[in-house]
Amino acid sequence: MQHDHDIIIVGGGMVGAALAARLGHTGLSVGLVEQGDAPTAPSGDYDLRISSLNARSLAFIKASGTALPQERSCPFRHIDVANQDGTGHSLFSAEESGMEDFGIFIENQTLQYALWQRLEQLPSVSCYTHCAPISTGTASNARTLELDNGTTLSARLIVGADGANSTLRALAGISVTSYDYHQRAMIINVETELPQQDVSWQVFTPTGPLAMLPLPGQRASLVWYDRDETTKAREQLDDDALKTAIETAFPKRLGGITRIVARASFPIKRQHAQRYIGTRLALIGDAAHVVHPLAGQGLNIGLHDADTLAEIIIKGRDAGDSINLLRFECQRRVANQAMIAATDSFHHLFTGAKPLRQLGDLSLQIAERFPLAKRMMMQQANGLNPFKMR
Numbered sequence: 001m002q003h004d005h006d007i008i009i010v011g012g013g014m015v016g017a018a019l020a021a022r023l024g025h026t027g028l029s030v031g032l033v034e035q036g037d038a039p040t041a042p043s044g045d046y047d048l049r050i051s052s053l054n055a056r057s058l059a060f061i062k063a064s065g066t067a068l069p070q071e072r073s074c075p076f077r078h079i080d081v082a083n084q085d086g087t088g089h090s091l092f093s094a095e096e097s098g099m100e101d102f103g104i105f106i107e108n109q110t111l112q113y114a115l116w117q118r119l120e121q122l123p124s125v126s127c128y129t130h131c132a133p134i135s136t137g138t139a140s141n142a143r144t145l146e147l148d149n150g151t152t153l154s155a156r157l158i159v160g161a162d163g164a165n166s167t168l169r170a171l172a173g174i175s176v177t178s179y180d181y182h183q184r185a186m187i188i189n190v191e192t193e194l195p196q197q198d199v200s201w202q203v204f205t206p207t208g209p210l211a212m213l214p215l216p217g218q219r220a221s222l223v224w225y226d227r228d229e230t231t232k233a234r235e236q237l238d239d240d241a242l243k244t245a246i247e248t249a250f251p252k253r254l255g256g257i258t259r260i261v262a263r264a265s266f267p268i269k270r271q272h273a274q275r276y277i278g279t280r281l282a283l284i285g286d287a288a289h290v291v292h293p294l295a296g297q298g299l300n301i302g303l304h305d306a307d308t309l310a311e312i313i314i315k316g317r318d319a320g321d322s323i324n325l326l327r328f329e330c331q332r333r334v335a336n337q338a339m340i341a342a343t344d345s346f347h348h349l350f351t352g353a354k355p356l357r358q359l360g361d362l363s364l365q366i367a368e369r370f371p372l373a374k375r376m377m378m379q380q381a382n383g384l385n386p387f388k389m390r
């Protein structure tokens with residue numbers, strides 16, 4: 001069976017679903033291919049995977065007509081960055097950067113579910129679940145995609161949003177450069193004695209940062225970056241021992257831990273596709289790039305890819321036109337390369353040899369002393385133009 005669409009998107013994660021919703025909202029015919037189930041409604045305890053969404057990402061999601069449930073998200077207005085021995089410290093405040101807040105923290109599942117709910121309302125979007133591409137080819141003014149359930153799809157443009165191990169990227173013969181940080185991020189959702197407010201904080205230690213992302217009420221998501229082997233040993237601790245380890249390592253301002261709600265760990269790497277585009281094909285999100293998560297920007301830059309591509313598609317006459325795709329690649333590669341370099345330098349400045357760490361401390365002191373530099377850094381991190389004065 002063959003189905004024709006304007007655009008096919010492979011991967012219904014947060015980035016792929018957001019692009020499908022934005023394009024479907026304008027009436028374009030979109031086929032979304034997802035190997036898994038449609039996401040289910042979040043309920044009860046918070047999901048382990050939490051992401052920050054900055055101003056540009058929120059505006060993009062809003063432009064697709066998607067409503068995010070406020071009760072499961074937490075706005076943050078301050079970012080507190082310090083090193084462990086207290087020689088470097090900087091407090092970034094949304095107000096002094098000319099913004100109401102820096103964005104929100106939201107569970108990945110809540111965001112993905114909200115986007116899929118929106119897709120259900122859009123008559124021009126068809127979701128193909130439990131299937132994956134096995135081959136792709138070009139036809140006149142179109143690209144075809146053969147799925148493992150016997151269906152063939154065709155469209156003017158096929159977008160790969162199928163994550164770091166993208167099948168579409170492999171089928172298109174696009175290779176990646178990658179780097180293993182030999183670090184893992186242990187994510188621990190906790191209940192705390194103190195209510196968490198609107199501050200997200202990060203403390204750099206020589207073996208990796210400790211971060212606290214606030215959730216509504218007396219909940220927080222802790223991210224503990226450390227060497228592979230140390231994290232694997234820490235994962236063996238029972239809840240009481242882990243609670244004690246957190247209370248010892250994390251700053252006292254977190255308050256006591258009343259319950260470990262859930263935990264898991266993820267390897268940390270960076271990866272960049274050699275090309276973002278091919279004939280009537282484009283890659284977005286983690287399929288195109290994976291950055292160190294310490295600055296909470298991986299999903300944001302994936303949504304910015306989707307935003308840029310959507311604008312080009314909506315304004316253009318042929319979604320897969322090679323000049324338009326080249327424009328997409330030029331704009332996004334420069335921005336993403338800058339983010340990869342910035343997160344990489346943060347990692348090396350704060351976890352490298354002592355002279356590098358001293359440089360890291362100095363950068364926090366500079367940020368603290370030069371409000372304009374600080375404001376520009378924050379606007380850049382929010383996907384806003386730092387040179388536009390408000």
Ligand SMILES: Cc1cc2nc3c(=O)[nH]c(=O)nc-3n(C[C@H](O)[C@H](O)[C@H](O)COP(=O)(O)OP(=O)(O)OC[C@H]3O[C@@H](n4cnc5c(N)ncnc54)[C@H](O)[C@@H]3O)c2cc1C
Nearest residue numbers: 011013014015035052132162163285286296297298299300
């Ligand atoms: C510890 C950690 C913390 C992070 N915190 C943040 C944060 O605070 N802020 C932030 O911006 N980013 C953060 N990130 C990064 C963020 O999680 C990723 O950048 C984001 O999830 C990428 O989304 P995606 O939709 O591109 O890919 P994915 O989330 O990987 O989604 C890919 C989708 O494609 C589907 N798929 C895969 N293969 C196929 C196939 N062959 N056929 C069909 N479907 C397929 C998958 O089932 C999935 O639904 C963090 C990452 C880590 C590891």
